[in-house]
Amino acid sequence: MSYETVLLRNVGVAGSQTLATYRARGGYQAAQKALTTMSIDDVVEEVKRANLRGRGGAGFPAGVKWTFLPKDRTVTYLCVNADESEPPTFSNRVLMEHDPHQLIEGIIIAGYATRATVAYIYMRAEFTEQFHILQKAIDEAYAANLLGKNILGGDYSLDCYIHRGGGAYVCGEETGLIESLEGKRGWPRIKPPFPAIEGLFRKPTVVNNVETLCNVPHIIERGADWFLGIGPEGSSGPKLFCVSGPVMRPGCYEWSMDITLRDLIEDKRFGGGMLPGRKVKAVFPGGISMGIVTGDELDMKMDFSDPGKYGLLGLGTAAAVVIDDSFDIRSVIRNVARFFSHESCGQCTQCREGTTWMYKMSDRLEAGLGRREDLDLLTEVSGNMGMMPGMSICGLSDGAAFAIKTIIKKFRGELEGYVGTENLDAVRIALEVVN
Amino acid sequence: MAKLIINGVETECRDGVPVLQAALEMGLDVPHYCYHPGLSIVASCRLCLMEMKMKHPKTGELSWSPKLVPSCQTPARDGMEVRFDSEPVKRNQRNCMEFFLLNHPLDCPVCDQAGECYLQDYSYKFGEPTSRMVDQKYVNPKKDLGPHTLLYQDRCVMCTRCVRFADEIAGTGELCVTNRGSRAEIDVFPGKVLANPLQGNVVDICPVGCLLDKDFLFKQRVWHLQSADSICPGCATGCAIRVDQNNNVIYRLKPRYNPGVNDWWMCDEGRYGWKYAQSGERLRGPLMRRGEAVEPLDWLAAAGTVRFRISEIATERGANSVAVVLSPFMACEEAWLLATTIRRIAPEATLVCGPAPMVDQDQFFPDGANGNAKFTISKEKAPNRRGVERIIAALGGNTATFAEFCTQGAEGKFAGVWLSGGYPTEWVDKDLIKAAEKIQFMVLHDLFSSKLVDAAEIILPACPFSERSGSFMNAGGKIQPFDWAVNPPDGGKRDGQYLQDLAEITGLYQPAAIRAMMARQMPEFKTIHEAPEQPAHQH
Numbered sequence: 025m026s027y028e029t030v031l032l033r034n035v036g037v038a039g040s041q042t043l044a045t046y047r048a049r050g051g052y053q054a055a056q057k058a059l060t061t062m063s064i065d066d067v068v069e070e071v072k073r074a075n076l077r078g079r080g081g082a083g084f085p086a087g088v089k090w091t092f093l094p095k096d097r098t099v100t101y102l103c104v105n106a107d108e109s110e111p112p113t114f115s116n117r118v119l120m121e122h123d124p125h126q127l128i129e130g131i132i133i134a135g136y137a138t139r140a141t142v143a144y145i146y147m148r149a150e151f152t153e154q155f156h157i158l159q160k161a162i163d164e165a166y167a168a169n170l171l172g173k174n175i176l177g178g179d180y181s182l183d184c185y186i187h188r189g190g191g192a193y194v195c196g197e198e199t200g201l202i203e204s205l206e207g208k209r210g211w212p213r214i215k216p217p218f219p220a221i222e223g224l225f226r227k228p229t230v231v232n233n234v235e236t237l238c239n240v241p242h243i244i245e246r247g248a249d250w251f252l253g254i255g256p257e258g259s260s261g262p263k264l265f266c267v268s269g270p271v272m273r274p275g276c277y278e279w280s281m282d283i284t285l286r287d288l289i290e291d292k293r294f295g296g297g298m299l300p301g302r303k304v305k306a307v308f309p310g311g312i313s314m315g316i317v318t319g320d321e322l323d324m325k326m327d328f329s330d331p332g333k334y335g336l337l338g339l340g341t342a343a344a345v346v347i348d349d350s351f352d353i354r355s356v357i358r359n360v361a362r363f364f365s366h367e368s369c370g371q372c373t374q375c376r377e378g379t380t381w382m383y384k385m386s387d388r389l390e391a392g393l394g395r396r397e398d399l400d401l402l403t404e405v406s407g408n409m410g411m412m413p414g415m416s417i418c419g420l421s422d423g424a425a426f427a428i429k430t431i432i433k434k435f436r437g438e439l440e441g442y443v444g445t446e447n448l449d450a451v452r453i454a455l456e457v458v459n
Numbered sequence: 460m461a462k463l464i465i466n467g468v469e470t471e472c473r474d475g476v477p478v479l480q481a482a483l484e485m486g487l488d489v490p491h492y493c494y495h496p497g498l499s500i501v502a503s504c505r506l507c508l509m510e511m512k513m514k515h516p517k518t519g520e521l522s523w524s525p526k527l528v529p530s531c532q533t534p535a536r537d538g539m540e541v542r543f544d545s546e547p548v549k550r551n552q553r554n555c556m557e558f559f560l561l562n563h564p565l566d567c568p569v570c571d572q573a574g575e576c577y578l579q580d581y582s583y584k585f586g587e588p589t590s591r592m593v594d595q596k597y598v599n600p601k602k603d604l605g606p607h608t609l610l611y612q613d614r615c616v617m618c619t620r621c622v623r624f625a626d627e628i629a630g631t632g633e634l635c636v637t638n639r640g641s642r643a644e645i646d647v648f649p650g651k652v653l654a655n656p657l658q659g660n661v662v663d664i665c666p667v668g669c670l671l672d673k674d675f676l677f678k679q680r681v682w683h684l685q686s687a688d689s690i691c692p693g694c695a696t697g698c699a700i701r702v703d704q705n706n707n708v709i710y711r712l713k714p715r716y717n718p719g720v721n722d723w724w725m726c727d728e729g730r731y732g733w734k735y736a737q738s739g740e741r742l743r744g745p746l747m748r749r750g751e752a753v754e755p756l757d758w759l760a761a762a763g764t765v766r767f768r769i770s771e772i773a774t775e776r777g778a779n780s781v782a783v784v785l786s787p788f789m790a791c792e793e794a795w796l797l798a799t800t801i802r803r804i805a806p807e808a809t810l811v812c813g814p815a816p817m818v819d820q821d822q823f824f825p826d827g828a829n830g831n832a833k834f835t836i837s838k839e840k841a842p843n844r845r846g847v848e849r850i851i852a853a854l855g856g857n858t859a860t861f862a863e864f865c866t867q868g869a870e871g872k873f874a875g876v877w878l879s880g881g882y883p884t885e886w887v888d889k890d891l892i893k894a895a896e897k898i899q900f901m902v903l904h905d906l907f908s909s910k911l912v913d914a915a916e917i918i919l920p921a922c923p924f925s926e927r928s929g930s931f932m933n934a935g936g937k938i939q940p941f942d943w944a945v946n947p948p949d950g951g952k953r954d955g956q957y958l959q960d961l962a963e964i965t966g967l968y969q970p971a972a973i974r975a976m977m978a979r980q981m982p983e984f985k986t987i988h989e990a991p992e993q994p995a996h997q998h
Binding site for chain 2: 192194209211214365366367368369370371372373374376377378379380381384385387388395401408412413414415416417
């Protein structure tokens, strides 16, 4: 296995956050090329041909997304989704923290391709240090005429602002992000209209993830064919993977999407194996909302299509959190249920009530007060929510459903060993004592 | 018009209306909370989901899509086929009802909404009798949102109708949602209170017992109430309302759907402005002055006396010494009966329209601008000035404005006057008293006692709107019928009835029959504006 580092190539280089270093290492060549030698259509076509699939989780091709913008639009906004809030995910953070100019270059090219006049970076509330780094880089870019009026002496002008979020997971959903950016409660919007038609301030809007945009300069610089040559078909291009949990080397790594989950955990270049004496019990390979795989399913490829074969919702954020055999699966299910119950925005009934119900059940389960029917009930409740069956506006509850559903399905044996309370009154009395 | 198939039945509806609306108009009971035809669509309660036939992306074949879609968010299109009666749809409704009730207290016995609650109704019709949740319920707090409204968050279904109403109709936007998930709460923004002039509507549109009106709280179980369709007398807008009463006591007013006038709404001024109607201070009667004393009189004798005395004055003092002041609080039919009766006795009697109380300007909602106002509170605080003036104009002959009447009265022009009031508040001014002092024979037909009582020879108690029937002509020129809700207090009589008796027309007072007579002179009274019925399951 060999791989040339692309996205993280500046990480670890002294002064990687500065314009001078970024330029010295070949930065802003792509922006120069796009803005001075390529037409808008050329840029869109190149990215479309590269089949750059969105890195935020859903994997929708970015170039295709750009073509959904109405032809006769007068105002376009570009929103950069930097609300990285999926548990165990921190790849956007690494990109912004160590190589902010790469993102800015991506924004300039994407802005040019979409004819955006303003780019808003919607940044996770908890990113404090990263905010200052990125803001400093933006200031530098303005001073160097890479942002602002007539970028690089050409006709294209773009303003770029960072908007700091308020700390809600759901604001990473593109329309929740837009609502929040407008100063409203971050409740995802009903679609249609899609953001490309009516987005921010009811104007055509493109929302792209940080990592997606960081790929754009490289596609422009080296061409779509180079990009397509990396990794498996349908999942081409460089990709960042996060690995966390009881592994030797938790961190963010870059590779093509032909690696397996086992590589990510055990390979010396990545996770470096488990901590001494620990064994993989389960892994959430794509952020918790994609679902869980067991220690026997580590041969899953970390690309856009393979996770589906393991009953998962998708690749997600490609952030694997490893759970070792010292953990009780009940604490995992409770923790996951708690997260979604806390982060459900409260708009759609099934998600608002269902996530809380699942949390209450799993909490009780962990307390040793589980009933046999609770497992079926959890499965049923998780099956009664989600955007895919039509029960909710956004995908948050699909995530909640898949996480819970897959845990119950894959760890049913272990869970059944814990449930045994058949007497409802006993449960109630016990609960009153607990509460 | 779009032709679509709902539950296998072909139906027609206006293009682009939500399928949910089309289904409701067909008479189907499709459960829904967040959808309200007067508010924006959020499709968040997920209760109205339906199955829809969609084209297979590859084969192009039409088949039922496995994904349910919200019928409120889907515009009706020609050729569409949807269904609400399939198992997946019903299963979703069942699940939804279970979800809604997970943290809902079982406090129906003490909840004001019981009996008109869509959690009760839907639960009964679409839900399961038991919940599968054994865990403890969350209890969200109760809050006081403002002078009139309480919020029982534990009963909320998070439909956000109230929030959207404050944003989109009242335009004041003081309501918001705080917190997330099951802990989400409706609240007022910090430092604000829910006190906008339309706030009472949030209680009406709340489909459950979450938002409650302090004015009605714990006063009556709703199933004891009987309703009469009325028109709000508070201003010239003429909102269609419902008067809810039990045992002859009014408990509340509610708006009725009346497109183009008040849509689904009414203002607080009207909503709470009816208390005078049940005041113990109201004039009782009829009474007649004999020297220093005032003595009771029976209705028949009163009518006879009035007819005799007016005719006597017309003969003795000249036909133009008689005047009748019609009140803008009278129904058109009543004003017409009175004016024509007096004119029959004294053909040259002067017709006057009483003063309509005015404030500075109309109030437009949501943004204070007239152009696209969704609701208007008229500056004219009387329901029927236009109707009365229309009748005066149609009858012609001697007429005077109220100011002219006062001036000429003070000069001693009028010897016999019928003066109708009926105002909810003090309305008598110095000029009127000056004129009244010069009047030899005055019939005072009013709701409350005033200085005029001393000058009147015959005092007839008037009724408030809740005891009258007839029609009002509103600011937009619409003639809207209204019905009585309660009986006049002991010894009282409905104005229409005794004015008809005065006119010596036998039988019961029937506004429609009077209107038919009026229509000969005023064709606009042939067709009046009746507020349409909403579909049975619309709310």
